[in-house]
Amino acid sequence: EAGVTQFPSHSVIEKGQTVTLRCDPISGHDNLYWYRRVMGKEIKFLLHFVKESKQDESGMPNNRFLAERTGGTYSTLKVQPAELEDSGVYFCASSHARTLGRGYTFGSGTRLTVV
Amino acid sequence: RKEVEQDPGPFNVPEGATVAFNCTYSNSASQSFFWYRQDCRKEPKLLMSVYSSGNEDGRFTAQLNRASQYISLLIRDSKLSDSATYLCVVNEEGFQKLVFGTGTRLLVSP
Numbered sequence: 001e002a003g004v005t006q007f008p009s010h011s012v013i014e015k016g017q018t019v020t021l022r023c024d025p026i027s028g029h030d031n032l033y034w035y036r037r038v039m040g041k042e043i044k045f046l047l048h049f050v051k052e053s054k055q056d057e058s059g060m061p062n063n064r065f066l067a068e069r070t071g072g073t074y075s076t077l078k079v080q081p082a083e084l085e086d087s088g089v090y091f092c093a094s095s096h097a098r099t100l101g102r103g104y105t106f107g108s109g110t111r112l113t114v115v
Numbered sequence: 116r117k118e119v120e121q122d123p124g125p126f127n128v129p130e131g132a133t134v135a136f137n138c139t140y141s142n143s144a145s146q147s148f149f150w151y152r153q154d155c156r157k158e159p160k161l162l163m164s165v166y167s168s169g170n171e172d173g174r175f176t177a178q179l180n181r182a183s184q185y186i187s188l189l190i191r192d193s194k195l196s197d198s199a200t201y202l203c204v205v206n207e208e209g210f211q212k213l214v215f216g217t218g219t220r221l222l223v224s225p
Contacts, residue, residue: 031211043159045212056212091158106158
């Protein structure tokens, strides 16, 4: 089966610009998660979708971040306007309801650099 | 205090050596425990789940001590390909989010 796909793999934008990251989960996975790792820190949870609904968005840093999952398939994470501290690697992961608690499959990430 | 604490390393070991990593977690409500492996500039990949009874997968053995809130990973007969960052990960029952440690870097040399 195809894995979790993220696009773009890299993005360099200027402070104040907008960037949209996309994640395509494994087909049939209702659960979709966004995580990010900023330089020198641990990977941190951003939010969790179950189908198209936001189940937990406690990790979203501020209202400059907007995540959507229309139709319960792919998801987008928009950062508007981007700030320098938003630089990092954004990972998406997905899981099937039947494999809760058994770990997730991560995408290869989007490396975002804000200059 | 971080929710999951790991020694960042690096651990430099020769091929064939046995190496152990430890991790502590602060949330006593944590119910699921994992070791992930992350290669440089790659995504984390599940190495193994960790069960209270301890579990083994080939050269890898994981142990969990709930009373001490302590998780370990033992790698026997290290290979060059084991060089990576090992991430200790937990999650709380009823919650889907994973909590990561910063990772322990392992370098296996010839």
